[in-house]
Structure formats: C-alpha cells, structure tokens
Amino acid sequence: MNPTKRLTCTCSECGGSIQSPAELVGTITQCPRCGKPTELTLAVLPQEPAMPRKLIIWTIVAVVILALGVIVPVAGLKHFERLAARQKDRPPAAPGVKDAATAAGFEVSAFSREQGPDNTEVYMVGTVVNTSNRARSRVTLELDLLDAGGSKVGIARGYRPALDPGAKWQVKVPCQGASKAVSARLASITEGQ
Ligand SMILES: [Zn+2]
Incomplete structure (x- = not known):
C-alpha cells in the first residue's frame, strides 16, 4: 500500500x-498545462453501475445454460436416433443389398466360414450367379465380415474378371485380419470398376 x-x-x-x-485531491493547485488555479477533482471515470453488469453476466449465463439445455438434448437425441437407425438397419441392410444385387442380375448365396488346412487362414465361401442374359465383367464382391455377436470385424473382397450369363462363380475369399469372422453378409456387388 503506497500512501502517496x-x-x-x-x-x-x-x-x-x-x-x-x-x-491533494480537493485542494486548489496551479494547473501545469494552462497555469490557472484549479481545484483538483478526480477525473470522471466511466461509472459502471455494479448491478447492470452483474445482471448482464447472469443473463449471459442463463442464456448459455438455456441454450445448452436445448442443444445438448437435441444433439443427444439426434445421436441416439442415428445410433438406433444404424442398429436398426444393420440386419435388414443385407436383404436390401441382396435385393439390389438381384435387381442387378446377380444371385448371391449366403456365405459360410471355412478354415484353411493349417487352421490359421479363414475364408468365406459362397456363390454368385449371373442371372442376367449378358456377360458381366470385372465383378467385385464385397462382404462385411461378422463375428459371433454380429458385429462387423472386417471386410473381404472377391474379384472376377468375367462372368458369363448363367455362370456360377464359386467365391472363396480370405478373411484377412478378421479371423474372428464367423459369418458374412453382402455389402455390395459392383461391375466394371
Ligand atoms: Zn489547466
């Protein structure tokens, strides 16, 4: 504390x-600038009434809380809706994809797990039939690999350079890096890519 x-x-x-x-505030002194005697009065500082400022702060706090109260539940709800949608369309996704494949002229069988002779390699085996009356080329099959709980643990891809009308493709794709895969569902089947 400095007294002066x-x-x-x-x-x-x-x-x-x-x-x-x-x-010396309140006493008369000679102004160093104009040289005239003047009473030393405190410079008028912009007075900030304490209440309005507090009020403003609390208003902001209230608005933020209200906003959070609205945004967080909405965002949370959206998140759960998305999650629910994702979970909901998990099993039905396969028939949808299968329907699309059927419409595209491919009959894709169910896939089953097959273990290699050395018991380290795991494969998914199934068939793809070209049910259309035209030759198909560069056919890429993509499978979602699922574990025992039905969770996706990886993907496997099969490729066939050409598939004649009515021809059956015996698919056997390795489940690289997804040895826990016990089943697979069709993710997509595309042509010419
Ligand atoms: Zn002065």
Whole structure:
C-alpha cells in the first residue's frame, strides 16, 4: 500500500489531466498545462453501475445454460436416433443389398466360414450367379465380415474378371485380419470398376 498513490485529476479550466497525490485531491493547485488555479477533482471515470453488469453476466449465463439445455438434448437425441437407425438397419441392410444385387442380375448365396488346412487362414465361401442374359465383367464382391455377436470385424473382397450369363462363380475369399469372422453378409456387388 503506497500512501502517496497518484491519482489522475482533471483541470476545471483546460480539461487537461493532472497527476496528483491522492491526499491533494480537493485542494486548489496551479494547473501545469494552462497555469490557472484549479481545484483538483478526480477525473470522471466511466461509472459502471455494479448491478447492470452483474445482471448482464447472469443473463449471459442463463442464456448459455438455456441454450445448452436445448442443444445438448437435441444433439443427444439426434445421436441416439442415428445410433438406433444404424442398429436398426444393420440386419435388414443385407436383404436390401441382396435385393439390389438381384435387381442387378446377380444371385448371391449366403456365405459360410471355412478354415484353411493349417487352421490359421479363414475364408468365406459362397456363390454368385449371373442371372442376367449378358456377360458381366470385372465383378467385385464385397462382404462385411461378422463375428459371433454380429458385429462387423472386417471386410473381404472377391474379384472376377468375367462372368458369363448363367455362370456360377464359386467365391472363396480370405478373411484377412478378421479371423474372428464367423459369418458374412453382402455389402455390395459392383461391375466394371
Ligand atoms: Zn489547466
């Protein structure tokens, strides 16, 4: 605490600011700028009434809380809706994809797990029939690999450069990096890519 704290005063004659020790406030002094005697009065600081400021802060806080109260549940709901949608369309996704494949002229069988002779390699085996009356080329089959709980643990791809009308493709694709896969569902079948 400095007892000779200097305050900024305002000259009543020229309006200039005068640095003055606190204890001289209220006394008459000669202004160093205009040279006229003036009473040292404290410079008028922009007065901030305490209440409105507090009020503003609390209003902001209230608005933020309200906004969060609205945004968070909405976002949460959206998230759960998305999650629910994802879970809902998990099993039915396969028939949808299968229907699309059928419409595209491919009959895709169910796939089953097959283990290699050395018991390390795991394959998914099934068939794809070209049910259309035109030759298909560069056919790519993609399978979602599922574990015992039905969770996707990887993907497997099979490729066939050409598939004649009515021809059956014996598919055997390795489940690389997804040895836990026990079943597979059709993710997509595309041509010419
Ligand atoms: Zn002055």
